Amino acid sequence: xATAEDELLIEQVTSAHRARDLDGRVKSHPAWxxxxxAGRRExxxxxxxxxxxxxxxxxxxxxxxxxxxxARIRRG
Amino acid sequence: xxxxxxxxASISAGDPEAFGHWIAGVEPSLRRTLKPxxxxxxxxxxxxxxxxxxxxxxxxxxxxxxxxxxxxxxVTTTRxxxxxxxxxxxxxxxxxxxxxxxxxxxxxxxxxxxxxxLREAIAECRKKxxxxxxxxxxxxxxxxxxxxxxxxxxxxxMKLNTFLQNFTRARKLLAECLKKRGVELEVR
Numbered sequence: 240x241a242t243a244e245d246e247l248l249i250e251q252v253t254s255a256h257r258a259r260d261l262d263g264r265v266k267s268h269p270a271w272x273x274x275x276x277a278g279r280r281e282x283x284x285x286x287x288x289x290x291x292x293x294x295x296x297x298x299x300x301x302x303x304x305x306x307x308x309x310a311r312i313r314r315g
Numbered sequence: 316x317x318x319x320x321x322x323x324a325s326i327s328a329g330d331p332e333a334f335g336h337w338i339a340g341v342e343p344s345l346r347r348t349l350k351p352x353x354x355x356x357x358x359x360x361x362x363x364x365x366x367x368x369x370x371x372x373x374x375x376x377x378x379x380x381x382x383x384x385x386x387x388x389x390v391t392t393t394r395x396x397x398x399x400x401x402x403x404x405x406x407x408x409x410x411x412x413x414x415x416x417x418x419x420x421x422x423x424x425x426x427x428x429x430x431x432x433l434r435e436a437i438a439e440c441r442k443k444x445x446x447x448x449x450x451x452x453x454x455x456x457x458x459x460x461x462x463x464x465x466x467x468x469x470x471x472x473m474k475l476n477t478f479l480q481n482f483t484r485a486r487k488l489l490a491e492c493l494k495k496r497g498v499e500l501e502v503r
Contacts, residue, residue, distance in 0.1 A: 246479075246483055247476060247479050247480070250479040250480075250482055250483050251464060251479060252357070252359070253482075254455065254460065254463075254464055255359060255363075255459075255460025256458070256460050256461065256462060256463050256464070257357075257359065257360045257363060257460075264364060265360045265361075265363045265364040265367070266360060267356070267357035267360045267400075268357055268359070268360065271357040271360075276354040279353055279354045279355075280353045280354050282353075283349075283350065283353035283358055285486070286346075286358070286359055287343070287346055287347075288486070288490075288500050289486065290342065290343070290346065291343070291433075291500060292437055292486075292489060292500070293455075293456060294339060294342070295430075295433050295434045295437045295438075296434075296437055296438065296441065296456060297456070299335065299336070299339065300339040300340075301335055301338065301339050302339075302342060303455065303456070303458070303459050303460035304338075304342060304359065304362060304363060304366075304460060305335055305338040305339055305342060305366075306335075306459030306460055306461070307363060307459060307460030307461055308338065308363050308366045308367060308370075309331055309334070309335045309338075310459060310460070310461045311363075311367060312331050312334070312367070312370055313331055
């Protein structure tokens with residue numbers, strides 16, 4: 240059972256927003272590093288469910304992961 | 316030329332719309348590929364990095380003539396990106412053995428076809444959300460993963476923790492509402 244603090248970390252990890260490093264590579268979310276193994280697995284499941292919801296609510300069927308990648312491509 | 320070949324031709328020619336359409340169909344399969352890595356790497360970051368690599372390589376990609384060629388290539392790219400990220404944390408032999416075992420058991424990836432009933436049910440349940448959870452959800456959706464939660468929280472006048480709590484509520488309320496309609500959400 241996740242603690243209230245874990246829940247906040249998990250919720251941050253479910254975001255599709257990821258910073259880039261100096262080489263332009265996608266960086267891990269800082270909150271992911273603060274989770275234990277069980278929390279990371281829970282974050283994985285929660286993210287998958289969130290993306291199903293997002294894709295279903297988007298007229299093009301794109302989750303925020305897809306939108307973040309496309310935004311990155313369009314920025315060049 | 317079949318639909319997949321046409322789509323691949325558009326992607327190879329540098330059409331982001333076609334690539335977005337392709338991602339919408341394959342993202343659940345690619346994410347499922349990363350399940351064995353869930354406790355070892357940030358799979359969201361790995362998936363985005365892998366999709367960017369697929370986009371970069373697409374102009375030179377030569378399909379092998381079998382179905383779902385680009386998806387199969389993307390699965391390999393995604394696994395390689397995850398292994399590459401994992402190596403940075405010096406994994407143990409036990410971790411690598413367990414990973415290899417899980418990866419060997421994975422089924423071949425298939426494109427996902429959206430369910431129109433699910434779409435309608437989620438949209439209906441979204442309308443029933445209370446104001447604050449609805450606002451948090453709306454921010455996440457409209458930002459499309461391009462802005463940090465702190466920015467989104469400030470935009471709707473919430474502290475970060477309040478924003479995250481409201482997003483948790485939105486997710487849970489949506490899941491409860493869907494369950495009442497006989498929809499059990501699952502990661503495909």
